[in-house]
Amino acid sequence: MEDILSNENSMLELQVDAATADYMESAGWWARFGAIVCGVLILLVVFVVGYLFYMGQETSMNLGLGANNLASFIWLAIALVVAFCGLMLALLVSFGLKLKRGIEQYDQEKLESAFATLKIYFIIYGIVTIIGAIGTLFSLLK
Amino acid sequence: MQNRNFLPDLIVSPRFKDTLSAIVLWGRIIAIINFVTIPFEFYKDIKGNEVFMGIIGAAATIIINIFLIQFSIKVKRGMIENDQEDFNNGMKNLRDYFKVVGIFIILIMLVAVITMVYAISISDNQSQYPF
Secondary structure (H helix, E strand, O other): OHHHHHHHHHHHOOEOOHHHHHHHHHHHHHHHHHHHHHHHHHHHHHHHHHHHHHHHHHHHHHOOOOOHHHHHHHHHHHHHHHHHHHHHHHHHHHHHHHHHHHHHOOOHHHHHHHHHHHHHHHHHHHHHHHHHHHHHHHHHHO | OOOOOOOOOOEOOHHHHHHHHHHHHHHHHHHHHHHHHHHHHHHHHHHOOOHHHHHHHHHHHHHHHHHHHHHHHHHHHHHHHOOHHHHHHHHHHHHHHHHHHHHHHHHHHHHHHHHHHHHHHHHHHHHHOOO
16 A cells, blocks of 8 residues: 555656756766866966965065055955855855765765755855846946 | 666655755846846946957856756746656756856866966066066
């Protein structure tokens, strides 16, 4: 009886079939890949900005134009942006890894956990998008 | 080698559906906001004499967000109507969304590396000959 009921339930539920699993696994792979490449890109940008900033600071010190407050502010802003990007990229990598393990091991918990991670990523991304859109509108009103 | 034609233990449970519903909702919000802000961003780029960058940015935003909104629509429809095909197509759109984002990131990285090499070479020249 229980078997019949569970079969009826599974007929009513959407399945993660072979095609869905392939699409999900591929999505996870691309999410991880994009996150890692983006991480490398951010590190490169920080390195170059730091290098150029160091060179510029050396020149301004030679000219007697010390700007320590501005430098601290810029470094703080860069650190905040890098920390935020790091969080977003970590969420994407975590999504990709959990999804891969969930599908390979047929583990429902890991699969759901992967999409829960993606949910957090989309919520944060959505809030940032809303803030960015408001910023764009305000910048046009000026 | 695992048999991928039948994955007996993986289903879209009610809890999984709740998570997917939230993803679908936020995906739709993100896509709509991005579509709405395209003209404003483009106008800003034109004002800043960056028409080429504006066109590329608008095209990239449209392509990426088409996949995101299609993912939202199809997965939502699949969950409401219990339609496996719509659900699968939605997941295919999620894959395409991440794939396109990944390809754009690679392109941005290539441009960034070229720009950085150029910037460093200029900076080195200036530090060698400051005046």
